[in-house]
Amino acid sequence: MGADVTLDGDSAVVQSRSDIDGIVRVELLGRWDIRAIRARPCEIVERLHSEGNVEARWDLTQIKDIDAAGATLIWRAWNRTRPANVLLRDEDAWVFESLALLPGLNSDVVSSRERTRVDFWRGCLNAASAGADGLALLGAVALDSTAMLRSCSDIPRNEITATIFRSGTQAVAISGIVGVLIGIVLSYLSGQELRDIGAESYVVNLVGFAVLRELGPLLAAILNAGRSGSAMTAQIGVMRVTGELDAMSVLGISQIRRLVVPKVIGQLVALPLVVVWTDATAIVGGMVGARIQLGILPGDFLHSVIRLVPLSNVLFGVGKGALFGALVALVSCHFGFRIQPDTESLSAGTTRAVVMALTAVLILDAVLAIAFSHVGM
Numbered sequence: 075m076g077a078d079v080t081l082d083g084d085s086a087v088v089q090s091r092s093d094i095d096g097i098v099r100v101e102l103l104g105r106w107d108i109r110a111i112r113a114r115p116c117e118i119v120e121r122l123h124s125e126g127n128v129e130a131r132w133d134l135t136q137i138k139d140i141d142a143a144g145a146t147l148i149w150r151a152w153n154r155t156r157p158a159n160v161l162l163r164d165e166d167a168w169v170f171e172s173l174a175l176l177p178g179l180n181s182d183v184v185s186s187r188e189r190t191r192v193d194f195w196r197g198c199l200n201a202a203s204a205g206a207d208g209l210a211l212l213g214a215v216a217l218d219s220t221a222m223l224r225s226c227s228d229i230p231r232n233e234i235t236a237t238i239f240r241s242g243t244q245a246v247a248i249s250g251i252v253g254v255l256i257g258i259v260l261s262y263l264s265g266q267e268l269r270d271i272g273a274e275s276y277v278v279n280l281v282g283f284a285v286l287r288e289l290g291p292l293l294a295a296i297l298n299a300g301r302s303g304s305a306m307t308a309q310i311g312v313m314r315v316t317g318e319l320d321a322m323s324v325l326g327i328s329q330i331r332r333l334v335v336p337k338v339i340g341q342l343v344a345l346p347l348v349v350v351w352t353d354a355t356a357i358v359g360g361m362v363g364a365r366i367q368l369g370i371l372p373g374d375f376l377h378s379v380i381r382l383v384p385l386s387n388v389l390f391g392v393g394k395g396a397l398f399g400a401l402v403a404l405v406s407c408h409f410g411f412r413i414q415p416d417t418e419s420l421s422a423g424t425t426r427a428v429v430m431a432l433t434a435v436l437i438l439d440a441v442l443a444i445a446f447s448h449v450g451m
Contacts, residue, residue, distance in 0.1 A: 085110035086144075088121055090130075097159075098130040106137050106144030115147055122151035132160040145169040204408075211330070211408050215338055218331040230336045237340025241302040241399070245348050249297055253352040256289060257281065257359020265367040274368045278375055281360035282383040290353035291391045292439055295398035298345055299431040303406040306337055307427035310410025311420040319411075329411075337403040345399030346392045353391065390449050394442055398435050405431040 087103035100122075104110070111118055134140075134148075149170065156170060222228045265277045310333060313319050322329055357379060364370040409427035413419050 086118060093131070099133065100130050101133040101136060102148070103136045104138060106140040106148070108141055108143040111144055111147060115143075119147050119150055122148065130157065130159070132157055134166065135161050135163055137163075137166065140166055140169065142169060142172075145173060149173045208404065208408055211334065211404060211411075214330045215334055215404070218328060218335050219339070222331065222335065228331075230332060233332065233336030234340050234343075237302075237337050238344045240305065241298060241341055242344030242347055245294075245297060245301060245344075246351060248301070249294055249348050249352045250355045252293055252297065253290070253355030254359035254362075256293060257285060257356035257361075258363040259359075260284060260289070260356075261360040261363030262367045265364055269368060274370075275378075277360075277364055277368060277370070278378040279382055281357070281364075282379040283387060285356040285360065286353050286383055286391050287387045288391070288439070288443070290356055291349050291394040291398060292435070293356075294345060294348045294352045294395055295402065295435045295439075296432060298341070298348065298399060299402045299406075299428055299435060302341070303402045303431045304424050304428050306403065306406035307410040307413070307424045308420065310407060311413035311423055314411070314413050315415050315417065315420060317415070334403070334407045337407060338400050341399030341403040342396050345402075346395040349392050349395030353388070386449055390446065394439065397438065397442075401434055401438060402431045405434055 085105050089101040089103065091099055093099050145166075154173075156174060162170070261277055261281050264280050265274055268274045268277055268280075310319070313333075319329060322332070357376070361370075361372040361375045364375050365372060406427050409423050409430065413423040
């Protein structure tokens, strides 16, 4: 008894029959190349599965032409394991031998747990490599900064002032708007809850401590990473694409001294000032929210903030702003130097720089909050 199945005319033919001993014999005839099977590859695989299995006798000696595409379909029908009873032409055997050596097709070799473990350790190695590169960049910045102090003529004043202008002056509008809105929202919502329990006077403590110690520096750093951090990465990346970095190396100009050090110094100066401005606007927003929600006069609100919030909290927040600024500059420059000379790498590198800068700022903020929890309390 037997069955003949023809796919796509004479292109790919599957014949199956049972031998005297009851074992199914599957014969493949015709053409098994990409032009013959590209119309219905899934149907061909299903037909191969239905007509035979790994235990069947497979005869591939009558195939006129076969390539990697056709061999892959047959390999999938064999569940990626070559049957014990298979007849092949010598010129076709190498195709299946090559498929057996591919780890991507032989999925049974590597379990999902092993793949997860490999991905985990690969991620750890990438993180360790990035951390080592970051420390190397920080060391280079420290050495070049120390070397510049020996001669005032070597200090890149124009680059530093440009960074201060971009990171500080141009961020005044957006940071002021965000500060006012955050202050209004925080004061308005917290005042509503505190009034329900008869503790509306504590809205000053809540807004003062939250803004001056945490929210002001954190908001300024987040805005800085999105605005200035992405611009720094894009600037260095464009210099990589246009070959300016290579030209600096040929001319013997230090890339760290001319590009990274001015940005770090500029950030160290600009971001604390932005933090002070953000704190001030957030306090103003808090006064507006307290006035609307609780009827607290702005003068009483401001006087209570000065009296209740220790100066150490303000200085701690400003100091965190300086650390955040330097961290954003280092991360942004690090990813800028890793950009390859093509536009796709430029866009991807800028995105990674912003994400990593934000992540680094949040991690550093959490560490500082735990390590200095006693300050100002």
